[in-house]
Amino acid sequence: MLEIKNLHAGVEGAEILRGIDLVVNEGEVHAIMGPNGSGKSTLAQVRAGHPGFEVTEGTVTYDGQNLLDMEPEDRAHAGIFMAFQYPVEVRGITNAYFMRSAINAIRKSRGEEELDPIDFMELLEEKLQSIGWDDSLMNRPVNDGFSGGEKKRNEILQLAVLEPRLAILDETDSGLDIDALKTVAAAVNKLRRPNNATIVVTHYQRLLQYITPDVVHVLADGRIVKSGDKSLALELEAKGYDSFKTTVAA
Amino acid sequence: MTDVSIDRYVADHKTFSGNGAAGAPEWLRQRRDAAIDRFVELGFPNSRHESWRFTNIKPLVAQQFAPTEGAAAVELTSAELDPLVLGAPASSRLVFVNGRYRADLSKLDGLPAGVFAGSLAEAIEGGAAGIEEHLAQHTRATQNPFTALSTAFMADGAFLYVPEGLALTTPVTVVHVTTSAADKRVSHPRNLFVIGSGGAAAIVEEYLSVGQPSAWTNAVTEAVVCENGMLDSYRIQHESDRSYHTATTQSYQQRDSNYSSTAVVFGGALSRHDINAVLDGPGAECTLYGLTQVRGRQHVDHHTAIEHAKPHCNSWEFFNGIYDGQARGVFTGRIIVQPGAQRTDSKQTSNSLLLSEGARADSQPQLEIYADDVKCTHGATLGPIDQKSLFYLRSRGLTIEEARNLLTYGFGAEILGKIKLEQVRERLDAVIKARLREGSTWRLAEA
Numbered sequence: 001m002l003e004i005k006n007l008h009a010g011v012e013g014a015e016i017l018r019g020i021d022l023v024v025n026e027g028e029v030h031a032i033m034g035p036n037g038s039g040k041s042t043l044a045q046v047r048a049g050h051p052g053f054e055v056t057e058g059t060v061t062y063d064g065q066n067l068l069d070m071e072p073e074d075r076a077h078a079g080i081f082m083a084f085q086y087p088v089e090v091r092g093i094t095n096a097y098f099m100r101s102a103i104n105a106i107r108k109s110r111g112e113e114e115l116d117p118i119d120f121m122e123l124l125e126e127k128l129q130s131i132g133w134d135d136s137l138m139n140r141p142v143n144d145g146f147s148g149g150e151k152k153r154n155e156i157l158q159l160a161v162l163e164p165r166l167a168i169l170d171e172t173d174s175g176l177d178i179d180a181l182k183t184v185a186a187a188v189n190k191l192r193r194p195n196n197a198t199i200v201v202t203h204y205q206r207l208l209q210y211i212t213p214d215v216v217h218v219l220a221d222g223r224i225v226k227s228g229d230k231s232l233a234l235e236l237e238a239k240g241y242d243s244f245k246t247t248v249a250a
Numbered sequence: 251m252t253d254v255s256i257d258r259y260v261a262d263h264k265t266f267s268g269n270g271a272a273g274a275p276e277w278l279r280q281r282r283d284a285a286i287d288r289f290v291e292l293g294f295p296n297s298r299h300e301s302w303r304f305t306n307i308k309p310l311v312a313q314q315f316a317p318t319e320g321a322a323a324v325e326l327t328s329a330e331l332d333p334l335v336l337g338a339p340a341s342s343r344l345v346f347v348n349g350r351y352r353a354d355l356s357k358l359d360g361l362p363a364g365v366f367a368g369s370l371a372e373a374i375e376g377g378a379a380g381i382e383e384h385l386a387q388h389t390r391a392t393q394n395p396f397t398a399l400s401t402a403f404m405a406d407g408a409f410l411y412v413p414e415g416l417a418l419t420t421p422v423t424v425v426h427v428t429t430s431a432a433d434k435r436v437s438h439p440r441n442l443f444v445i446g447s448g449g450a451a452a453i454v455e456e457y458l459s460v461g462q463p464s465a466w467t468n469a470v471t472e473a474v475v476c477e478n479g480m481l482d483s484y485r486i487q488h489e490s491d492r493s494y495h496t497a498t499t500q501s502y503q504q505r506d507s508n509y510s511s512t513a514v515v516f517g518g519a520l521s522r523h524d525i526n527a528v529l530d531g532p533g534a535e536c537t538l539y540g541l542t543q544v545r546g547r548q549h550v551d552h553h554t555a556i557e558h559a560k561p562h563c564n565s566w567e568f569f570n571g572i573y574d575g576q577a578r579g580v581f582t583g584r585i586i587v588q589p590g591a592q593r594t595d596s597k598q599t600s601n602s603l604l605l606s607e608g609a610r611a612d613s614q615p616q617l618e619i620y621a622d623d624v625k626c627t628h629g630a631t632l633g634p635i636d637q638k639s640l641f642y643l644r645s646r647g648l649t650i651e652e653a654r655n656l657l658t659y660g661f662g663a664e665i666l667g668k669i670k671l672e673q674v675r676e677r678l679d680a681v682i683k684a685r686l687r688e689g690s691t692w693r694l695a696e697a
Contacts (some may be wrong), residue, residue: 091664
């Protein structure tokens with residue numbers, strides 16, 4: 001589904017990713033772990049098509065297409081979704097209006113009929129229930145005045161509404177309390193299908209107590225230094241990131 | 251004075267005093283005469299004046315506008331006017347065409363007894379209560395030459411008087427129309443709104459053009475809100491893009507009163523609106539909202555001044571502007587906290603969105619605080635569409651054009667969301683969306 005080969009990328013001439021290789025297949029959940037500054041978020045942003053990052057080498061293929069040639073909206077149309085580490089506030093646009101615009105933009109790109117407000121509200125109600133929310137934040141401007149936890153949950157709500165094939169969670173767990181963490185995990189687990197995939201980017205192991213990854217990768221200094229099964233996350237938690245950094249240096 | 255640019259207006263005032271205004275009561279004549287004298291002393295401002303730094307009025311001064319008194323009579327029917335009006339389709343509507351009251355286009359049914367709504371000229375003639383007490387008693391004509399000039403020529407406009415304890419349940423719409431007969435002419439609409447103690451009203455004040463006249467509207471509105479009274483006012487200026495608009499809205503509030511003003515500007519080649527609010531009783535609260543959406547070479551200047559004269563008053567200001575093409579926006583937010591006006595709480599926000607490289611906006615807070623126990627905050631944003639927001643929306647599937655349109659619309663929607671009159675909100679919403687669709691330079695620049 002997603003194949004990354006020798007990816008080098010950076011921002012303003014500074015190289016952050018120094019040769020990433022990664023293959024994600026349908027039905028899999030991958031966790032990418034690493035310390036601050038290891039390139040985790042850059043990798044997530046590059047996949048979503050953030051224009052601020054420059055890819056200098058390597059390829060990213062999604063369902064046989066060259067992902068790097070696709071605009072951010074084309075990636076969304078193709079089923080890629082990124083839950084932002086720092087969700088953006090959108091003044092004047094209500095959450096409900098924003099999500100309806102998003103789902104209809106995607107439907108339109110696929111030649112499907114757009115949802116009218118009533119159909120959309122039905123869908124939204126159902127998704128709200130799945131994350132244990134009422135509609136009180138739906139008529140507020142997007143992320144405006146939301147707490148950190150509310151912003152993160154709002155990303156997961158969008159994930160639930162848009163039902164992507166490939167979801168990338170960029171440090172969605174950072175700053176969440178345990179209840180919010182469980183809600184996020186439950187929502188992600190609920191969306192697991194044989195034909196979709198999830199990449200969880202995280203600094204900490206605790207989210208992985210609730211979302212069981214098929215593969216765990218350790219990222220350090222812009223490279224994947226080790227990959228393994230879920231036990232790797234525990235090993236990481238026990239030994240710390242430093243032990244892995246030394247492996248690279250050696 | 252050797253300033254020739256004012257000569258024509260002084261001469262026209264002489265004619266006006268001799269003819270149309272000859273039968274005016276003594277107090278009115280005195281106020282007009284004092285105002286023309288003050289206008290002569292002040293002259294037209296230039297960019298060396300602090301409050302006119304960013305607005306060049308030379309094109310207006312150079313034109314030498316004739317009075318609308320001499321303009322041809324205008325044939326205008328309700329059927330022609332109605333579709334142009336954005337204000338509330340309420341049961342009461344006062345219409346003025348080129349400065350003159352038009353009873354045939356106005357509707358005054360459904361107002362409760364004791365309320366006066368009608369032509370100011372007729373009210374003065376009839377000696378209506380409240381006029382002599384308030385007319386031209388609240389504006390700072392001594393400082394602003396346009397207000398002085400307007401006061402010198404004040405003759406007609408809307409007068410609304412809501413007596414003590416009475417709340418109007420439907421809004422009153424005031425429509426000032428300029429037509430091609432007013433081309434190269436100036437009108438001085440004068441409105442006076444008085445809300446008695448414990449009274450309440452909503453007013454929509456609208457300025458529009460029929461056709462594309464290059465007319466000058468020099469309007470003054472005074473709003474008096476007595477103790478515990480409430481006034482919810484909306485001002486929509488969508489005159490022709492060739493017109494000139496100078497205006498002052500002066501509000502005066504007593505104890506525990508509430509005044510809310512929303513100023514929306516779509517029209518005019520040059521538009522300058524001074525909004526002066528005086529909070530003159532403890533517990534008074536004032537909210538000023540502004541929304542500007544302009545393009546081409548339009549220039550819009552909002553100059554606000556809120557005076558906290560007494561303690562325990564709150565004021566909020568929230569102005570959003572959307573500038574496209576070569577358009578220019580100016581926002582000044584002056585807050586004056588007088589000695590003794592303790593526990594003042596004042597918040598000011600101005601956001602300017604620049605949709606093209608040629609657009610420009612200036613925003614300046616001016617805080618003058620003479621009390622020590624006060625809370626005054628101000629914030630401003632200015633610039634093109636935020637790249638982070640754009641990426642966020644695109645990552646959710648919106649095309650770059652859809653994302654830009656949605657973010658731009660949000661600037662307008664943020665202010666529209668504050669409008670309590672649903673029908674007005676819906677109509678303004680439709681105008682903003684239509685103007686977004688009409689195509690803009692940034693889309694061309696993008697390609």
